[in-house]
Amino acid sequence: MDHPIRIVLAKVGLDGHDRGIKVVARALRDAGMHVIYAGLWQTPEAVVRTLADEDADWLGLSLLSGAHMTLVPRVLELMKQANLDNVGIMVGGIIPEADIAKLTAMGVAKIFGPGTSLDEIVGFLKTPREPKP
Amino acid sequence: MIAALLDRLRQGDRNALARLISLAAQGEGLAELQASLAANPRSARVVAFTGSGGVGKSTLIGKLIPLVRSQGHKVAVLACDPQSPLSGGALLGDRFRMGSSTDDGVFIRSLAAQSGHGALADHLDVMIRLFETVGFEVIFLETVGAGQGDVEVRRFSDVVVLMLQPETGDDVQWEKAGILECADIVVVHKADLPTTEQTAAQVRAALDLSPARHVPVLRVSTKANTGHAELWQTIHALPLRRQHATAASLLLESAIAWFKERYQAAESRHDAELVKLIEAWQRGETPTEIAAQSLLNTLTRAKP
Incomplete structure (x- = not known):
């Protein structure tokens, strides 16, 4: 049966800039999704626990601090340990070009940088996902 | 599956x-x-927190979780937030106020509640049973910021905690029927604010007009970190309504809700039998009592 997309939005680490993630949360809500807002200063462990308990389809992480190459791999590793391979992960924020390929290779489905339109994010999430290999 | x-x-x-x-x-x-x-036995203590949006329901639950855990109980939270009737979307923003825990004895789930469903998500009873099956001893239920008439929460819970804050309403406000009647405990939250005593006294006076039911009025301040232990003790001392004999009337309430749910489901899928029944009744061919009986039969047979 068709059910609304459930997505957890979180910020990991010490980055305290939450305007962007709140704007995205609003847009996804208005697009009919159920947005679980986990908020600021989350540990990777807490985010993965939230994903599991909320039975989410997606995780959206926002990082503007430059810590993405430390924190995102940690989240991916914990997701694997928690048998959450079926959950898609997208990252938004300031991610240098050189790191995009690395994160994508690790399993991040999509990275949205500055200037991304909200329609683009909504459109991406609403496109049916190909099953992971 | x-x-x-x-x-x-x-x-x-x-x-x-x-x-x-x-x-x-x-x-x-x-x-x-x-x-x-x-x-499975109905083993959990289900405690509902209700009251208007912004009164501090999620924050208070977040403060109670460690207290419950310190007594060794596993605790689950079902936190309801409103779902937009326009887009179907929802922003579920309760859990981030409850602290981020990776404790296996804590399970927090955010749920979207449709408008007109009593400030609660659907099928909470089944979720409560699931938690009971795996040994959660305490279940906190958070309503959507509930209004005056949202009393349905009583049906699902052992204890209803109504949360108020200073500067809400005058003494007539508390005479109105509805949410105050279904409270087992009243919490005046944000009790660090200056008019706390006035609000607590007004509510106390209104409640004392029905002396048959003793409803404690407690002052709790999360900012000043006072009153949480007393609140939990008070909750814990109350009998479990869902197991109690006086809960017989809840059966009727539950039956009506079940009936309504089935009816709405049949209506939305344009159930042929239901349509025929309604039309015959509208034309006056079937008297109301017989139509009601047929309706009951139809809905009992129908797949939910």
């Missing part, structure tokens, strides 16, 4: 629990779930 998930659940698989709650929320496989969970 449900049988396999229930097996995994009984083996302690947390992801299976999360999945089963989703199925219950979507109303899938309800009959099968209810049948397989029926044998």
Whole structure:
């Protein structure tokens, strides 16, 4: 049966800039999704626990601090340990070009940088996902 | 699929629990779930927190979780937030106020509640049964910022905690029927604010007009970190309504809700039998009493 997309939005680490993630949360809500807002200063462990308990389809992480190459791999590793391979992960924020390929290779489905339109994010999430290999 | 998930659940698989709650929320496989969970005793203490948006329900629950854990109880939270009637979307923003825990004895689930459903998500009863199956002893239920008439929460819970804050309403406000009547405990939250005593006294006076029911009025301040232990002791001292004999009237309430739910489901899928029945009644061919009897039969037979 068709059910609304459930997505957890979180910020990991010490980055305290939450305007962007709140704007995205609003847009996804208005697009009919159920947005679980986990908020600021989350540990990777807490985010993965939230994903599991909320039975989410997606995780959206926002990082503007430059810590993405430390924190995102940690989240991916914990997701694997928690048998959450079926959950898609997208990252938004300031991610240098050189790191995009690395994160994508690790399993991040999509990275949205500055200037991304909200329609683009909504459109991406609403496109049916190909099953992971 | 449900049988396999229930097996995994009984083996302690947390992801299976999360999945089963989703199925219950979507109303899938309800009959099968209810049948397989029926044998378990109603063992949990279900405590509902209700009151208007911004009064501090999530924050207070977040403060109570460590207290409950310190006594060794596993605790689950079902936190409801409103779903937009326009887009169907929802921003579920309760859990981030409850602290981020990776404690296995804590399970927090955010749920979207449709408007007009009593400030609660659907099928909470099934979710409560799921938690009871895996040994959660305390279940906190958070309503959507509930209004004056949202009393349905009583049906699902052992204890209803109504939360108010200073500067809300005058003494006539508390005479109105509805939410105050269904409270087992009243908490004046943000009790660090100056008019706390006035609000507490007004509520106390209104409650004392019905001396048959003793409802404690407690002052709690999360800012000043006072009153939480006393609140938890008070909650814990109350009898478990869902197991109690006086809960017989709740059966009727539950039956009516069940009936209504089935009716709405049949209506939305344009159930042929239902349409025929309604038309015959509208034309006056079937008297109301007989139509009601047929309606009951139709809905009992219909798949939910």
